[in-house]
Amino acid sequence: MAVITQLAPGFADPARDSQSAFRRILDATAYAGRIETLDLPLAPPAGLSIAAGVAALTLLDMDVDLWLSASLRDDLTPWLRFHCGCPVVAGERLDAAFALLARGDDCPPLDTARLDDPERPDISTTVIVECDALSGGRALRATGPGIKGEIVISPQGFPERLREERTALRALLPLGVDLFLTAGSQIMALPRTTRIEEMD
């Protein structure tokens, strides 16, 4: 376990940094499919992208639990415990408020993300998915609330299995899983309302 003096720092000015980061995350969510930049000076451990680290510091605290994928657990948990205080969970179900999935790691099926109560579509897991890049990959068409007409997205390293599960979950709308894709200092939101299709 990392000693306190070796912990990577968090926000330099927590109130202001988290506010400006949140506004970018909010814009990303409101204007689904657009790429926003979270360029704060942060060096998260465990090879986590800046964007995912900033999102974690902005959104997580002792009131929400976090499912961490396997390769992140050892090195990221102390950093999260110190800066956020969020309980970290593991297991075969995404039964947490948030989930953080590192590149190459496995993830439980998305239908385990607290989708059981039709009266509470808001308690489902928000999954932050680390990708290789948020552009330059195969072009996909995105439509839905927040998108004027349509937008083309082309993330690289967004697991195909997740994309397919996400599409299958549209049958449960308005219940659903909300995703953030992160790479480097960039973030893109794919709320459950966004429909993603192959380009013809």
Add this chain to the structure above:
Amino acid sequence: MTAQTATRPMLDGYNYAYLDEQTKRMIRRTMLKAIAIPGYQVPFGSREMPIPYGWGTGGMQLTASLIGDSDVFKCIDQGADDTTNAVSIRAFFAKVAGVTTTEDTEAATIIQSRHRKPEHPLREGQIMVYQVPQPDPLRRFEARETETRAMHAYSEYALPYLGLYEGYARLGRASSAAGHPVLTNERYVMTPSPIPSFDNPKLHNSPELQLFGAGREKRIYAVPPYTSVVSLHLEDKPFETQRWGAGCELCGSTDSYLDEVIIDDKGGRMFVCSDTHYCAIRRAERERAGVAPAEGQIP
């Protein structure tokens, strides 16, 4: 109508924008979920604010969790920047966030409003924050929240349509002149807050993010940009909005919502724009263009 920069330093002993960081995070998480479920009322741990519940605490908690140094804040009530509660809320944020305030709709980044949407269309990047007294459009038909949340969950929306039908049957028209319920993203019936029906069309497919805060009832909901918002109507009864015979007697506008002002003790009255900034801009333009002031106006 230029921006006023608050020159006082932030209040000693209080966190930036009054709320503590943990509360802001909770509200921020709620906002994100609200955007992902357009029109659904997300429960949140609403806090007591220095103004009373029912006076805009929901809107204030949203603004306090959004606002930052680079924002420009506009606050209106009944469409006017100068109504007492709007003055009070604007002064609050100048005090606790040191934020630049404005009356200029185009210059504002965050607009908090009670009971109106500004006449001037908003653009991408602006955020509209509505103050909401009763977030559930079904409450006037069914008092129990245990019942209404099931209705929303299972799209059991007979009640508001029945209400519409009864309005037409009894009164010959839709009975709700303000807060007329809407269907958002073709899924949730939502109240647009007590804006006049005149403003309902402004919510549909709009470029800005629209957030709704009900502090006392402890609910936040959202309409993302470019989202369908359709006023409830019956097949053979299209949705109607308010109309006035003549235009604003100060600026001549025939496109804006008008207030009725009683001007003497013999029932005399005149009609003027509710959106005071919109009216002032138009009056200034007319003056520049050499148009005579409307009758009765002292420029």
Add this chain to the structure above:
Amino acid sequence: MAYVAVKGGEKAIAAAHKLLAEARRGDTSVPEIGAAQIREQLGLAVDRVMAEGSCYDPDLAALALKQAWGDVGEAIFMLRAYRTTLPRFAASEPVDTTAMAVRRRVSAAYKDIPGGQILGPTFDYTHRMLDFGLVEDGSPVAEAEVAEAPVEKAVQTIADVMAYEGILQDEIPRPDAPQPYDLTRDPPHYPAGRDQRLQALARGDEGFLLSLGYSAMRSWGGEHPLCGEIRMGEVEVLVDAPEFGFPVSIADITLTECQMIGNVADDGVNAPYLTRGYGLTFGRSERKAMAMAIVDRSMTSVRQSGKQPYGASDEEFVLAHADHVEASGFVLHLKLPHYVDFQAGLQNLREMRADFFRRAARAGAEDGVAPLAEAAE
């Protein structure tokens, strides 16, 4: 006089603030009241502000009362708003009222109980006759006589007394019980657990709960309970301190606790027993603690009986409307301008009236009767 688009809201507000400060001070030839005087000599008002303000601090409550010009509701609101800004750094252990340093303890259930009936500082048996000797300052301060023997260190509770026979409903905390609900951080949820109900009642408006308790006693959705015990005194607030390995006492606070005994319950499986209701308040707010216990009992009993809830037994009705700050805010918000909505409603009304007069004119023309006068448009 022609209408002018005048901007004056900000100046009006500033002037109103100054007028309020003047009015609050009153006649300046009369000495200014001090917050310490309020704390000491208007203590029951201070207690109510702390209870509904959900914040134990007699000095802050006294300041709030002074600033609120004596309006208890405004003072409660001020204290709640201040509480919002306070950081939370720990949660205490549940206070142990069985270890209370009792200053008042009465039971209506038994003629005498271990520890005795201790009246304490109560209005109960005073004659409500205005005492004009209190008008001027400097009235002689009554000094109570010291008793021959002190109150027992740990006065036995009615629950302990009844435990010998096992006749009172058990309320044993489960070792696996989840963290208690916290309405100061989470929105209410219905149906509510007992923890949420009790918290909402503890924060709730004394007047509302009193009337509900009264109505329950008169059979509106409730029962006429028996007062098992009221106790008032000081308890320790203990906070876990891992550095020391034992809990640390951070304060002594005054509490009033009420155990109400309800109807007999007979579930056909266990031996019949007496049901109970519980009330707990900061300070010496006895009326509130008793009302709270009656309403608690009403809400619980309807769940057990399966009857249709109404009045004091209707959980959503009680809890959604019990909070003074919410109720006052919403009722008073009617003072805010509503002229935009009113204009929309007026338009509707005018159209309806125009329809009416048109129809009446048509009907009149058919009958040969003069049309009704229309309002000038």
